[in-house]
Amino acid sequence: MLAMNYRGPFRVRAEQRPMPEILHPEDAIVRVTRTCICGSDLHLYHGMVPDTRVGSTFGHEFIGIIEEVGPLVTNVKVGDQVLVPFNIACGKCNFCKQGLYGNCHESNTMATAVGGIFGYSHTAGGYNGGQAEYVRVPYANVGPTVIPPDMDPDDAVLLTDVVPTGYQAAEMGGIKEGDTVVVFGAGPIGIMAARCAWFFGAARVIIIDHVDYRLEFAKNYAKCEAYNFKSMADPVLFLKKTTDWFGADVCIDCVGCEAEGNALQTFTGKITLMQAGAATALQWAINSVKKGGIVSVVGVYGPPFNYVPIGNVLNKGITLRANQASVKRLLPKLIDHVQSGRLSPKDLITHRVPLEEIADAYNIFSKKLDECIKTVLIPSTKN
Amino acid sequence: MKTNSIDYKSIPGWGIDIDPENEPTYPMKNYTGDDHKRSVYERSEPQPVNIELLKSNERPAFSMVFGESIPPSGLSGMIRRYAFKHSEDRYRHWIPLILADRVNAWEGIVDDLKKGTIPNIFAERGMKSEMKYNAGPFAKKALTTVAVGIALYLLCRKKK
Numbered sequence: 285m286l287a288m289n290y291r292g293p294f295r296v297r298a299e300q301r302p303m304p305e306i307l308h309p310e311d312a313i314v315r316v317t318r319t320c321i322c323g324s325d326l327h328l329y330h331g332m333v334p335d336t337r338v339g340s341t342f343g344h345e346f347i348g349i350i351e352e353v354g355p356l357v358t359n360v361k362v363g364d365q366v367l368v369p370f371n372i373a374c375g376k377c378n379f380c381k382q383g384l385y386g387n388c389h390e391s392n393t394m395a396t397a398v399g400g401i402f403g404y405s406h407t408a409g410g411y412n413g414g415q416a417e418y419v420r421v422p423y424a425n426v427g428p429t430v431i432p433p434d435m436d437p438d439d440a441v442l443l444t445d446v447v448p449t450g451y452q453a454a455e456m457g458g459i460k461e462g463d464t465v466v467v468f469g470a471g472p473i474g475i476m477a478a479r480c481a482w483f484f485g486a487a488r489v490i491i492i493d494h495v496d497y498r499l500e501f502a503k504n505y506a507k508c509e510a511y512n513f514k515s516m517a518d519p520v521l522f523l524k525k526t527t528d529w530f531g532a533d534v535c536i537d538c539v540g541c542e543a544e545g546n547a548l549q550t551f552t553g554k555i556t557l558m559q560a561g562a563a564t565a566l567q568w569a570i571n572s573v574k575k576g577g578i579v580s581v582v583g584v585y586g587p588p589f590n591y592v593p594i595g596n597v598l599n600k601g602i603t604l605r606a607n608q609a610s611v612k613r614l615l616p617k618l619i620d621h622v623q624s625g626r627l628s629p630k631d632l633i634t635h636r637v638p639l640e641e642i643a644d645a646y647n648i649f650s651k652k653l654d655e656c657i658k659t660v661l662i663p664s665t666k667n
Numbered sequence: 668m669k670t671n672s673i674d675y676k677s678i679p680g681w682g683i684d685i686d687p688e689n690e691p692t693y694p695m696k697n698y699t700g701d702d703h704k705r706s707v708y709e710r711s712e713p714q715p716v717n718i719e720l721l722k723s724n725e726r727p728a729f730s731m732v733f734g735e736s737i738p739p740s741g742l743s744g745m746i747r748r749y750a751f752k753h754s755e756d757r758y759r760h761w762i763p764l765i766l767a768d769r770v771n772a773w774e775g776i777v778d779d780l781k782k783g784t785i786p787n788i789f790a791e792r793g794m795k796s797e798m799k800y801n802a803g804p805f806a807k808k809a810l811t812t813v814a815v816g817i818a819l820y821l822l823c824r825k826k827k
């Protein structure tokens with residue numbers, strides 16, 4: 285079967301590899317019909333995530349058809365069209381039981397600092413991902429969810445990560461009616477977070493990025509204010525001024541470890557790897573939220589450490605909330621938001637690329653060429 | 668494990684301000700109050716281990732399922748084995764892993780050559796799209812590289 289193959293930083297190709305097999309009685313094999321490239325994949329692609337082994341297949345956002353099931357799989361059957369949450373979760377441990385499906389204790393041998401994720405390095409469990417024609421899905425009684433028959437597959441594939449992550453970013457912000465919410469990052473996640481902030485009663489939503497076409501898209505899609513931080517001398521000061529000098533009620537980091545905009549952060553985090561990526565957006569979020577405000581973090585940072593103004597978190601009494609999205613917990617609500625027409629995730633898709641052309645797809649998404657927002661890869665096995 | 672030998676509930680004031688509503692992880696977490704019984708749960712059966720698995724030393728055993736891809740091998744594998752002797756708290760866990768990844772990229776090229784394929788690094792880096800959508804900056808970069816190359820060459824020749 286054809287699958288993405290990582291060869292080292294900035295180098296990927298599509299290549300034949302053996303079919304995945306059932307390795308555990310609760311496994312399923314899914315024939316992939318659509319799979320996306322995510323901002324999270326860029327951290328792998330750029331060589332920022334430790335223990336990303338050459339030969340790995342990435343991809344944690346995919347939908348497909350169940351081809352084969354292990355003897356203990358009862359919740360889905362061969363032929364079902366399913367969307368598969370990006371978290372690998374057992375459904376039985378204390379964390380899963382409490383809805384923390386992104387923090388399962390039985391899906392990652394290699395690290396305790398993160399749960400198992402499809403195609404996301406050995407630090408996240410060493411699973412091959414869905415940027416392939418077929419993929420092994422462990423704990424198939426828990427993750428895979430049958431796609432409602434009337435749902436567009438393009439909407440379904442975005443329910444595996446983008447929608448739940450954007451939604452949870454807003455949810456963790458603890459937004460109260462009338463709040464001003466600032467979202468850093470106008471990638472798919474930030475755009476979705478800004479859109480979902482309205483669901484929680486925000487009165488003003490501001491999105492910050494430095495890529496104009498993304499800001500323009502965000503403004504229309506999420507109905508929010510959009511500002512380019514390159515046009516400001518000091519983004520934190522700008523945000524203070526525009527919030528009566530108090531700071532936003534809620535700040536959301538949808539950028540993560542590859543942020544731009546601060547020379548020192550970039551030098552220490554991206555050029556010399558003296559920290560786990562540049563924490564510029566997190567720094568801005570902490571410094572532009574009000575005293576006693578909430579900072580919600582879904583942007584991904586590596587495990588070792590980052591330079592963040594933790595003293596300001598203390599002195600301002602900020603509540604910091606963060607997690608990998610718990611996709612399964614949120615799915616029932618979000619499927620409803622999509623089916624009722626309140627949310628149209630598929631509008632984010634700007635590029636459809638055959639799996640064969642994965643190297644160009646990565647380059648386009650990584651460099652933000654051709655006004656790319658979200659890329660869907662289509663394997664030849666789609667039908 | 669050291670367990671508490673005193674009856675903590677007899678400490679004056681113990682539990683007087685317990686507030687189950689004060690659960691800052693809500694709504695991310697549907698708090699069941701079971702955090703202190705967390706090691707008692709029904710586990711799936713373990714996936715058979717047929718490959719070399721590097722386990723975080725912060726957990727007692729393998730997880731019930733795991734990824735089967737790419738066991739450690741070669742020089743990068745040796746570095747990874749060293750890294751996994753140290754907890755996730757230590758730089759000597761993460762920094763060697765990053766180093767191993769870089770070594771691994773070279774091993775990948777050697778592997779390709781051994782199999783008789785010369786990796787098409789140009790295609791792997793998506794340069795077709797670069798020329799299509801980013802021709803200006805791409806040409807500038809290529810020209811700068813060539814110019815710097817020529818300058819270096821001339822400089823070296825002059826020194827001789």
Ligand SMILES: NC(=O)c1ccc[n+]([C@@H]2O[C@H](COP(=O)([O-])OP(=O)(O)OC[C@H]3O[C@@H](n4cnc5c(N)ncnc54)[C@H](O)[C@@H]3O)[C@@H](O)[C@H]2O)c1
Pocket residue numbers: 322323324325326327445446449468469470471472473474492493494495498513538539540541542543544545564565581582583584585607608609
């Ligand atoms: N927690 C989760 O469960 C989860 C899930 C999916 C993605 N993520 C993470 O969310 C982040 C965003 O994902 P994405 O797919 O939207 O990625 P993306 O790369 O498309 O978007 C990131 C955006 O941030 C912008 N940016 C860079 N520096 C900035 C700064 N200082 N301030 C504001 N904006 C800045 C970039 O221009 C880009 O548009 C990534 O770190 C990704 O790993 C987390």
Ligand SMILES: [Zn+2]
Pocket residue numbers: 322323324325344345370445446
């Ligand atoms: Zn993703």
Ligand SMILES: [Zn+2]
Pocket residue numbers: 373374375376377378379380381387388389390
């Ligand atoms: Zn679990």
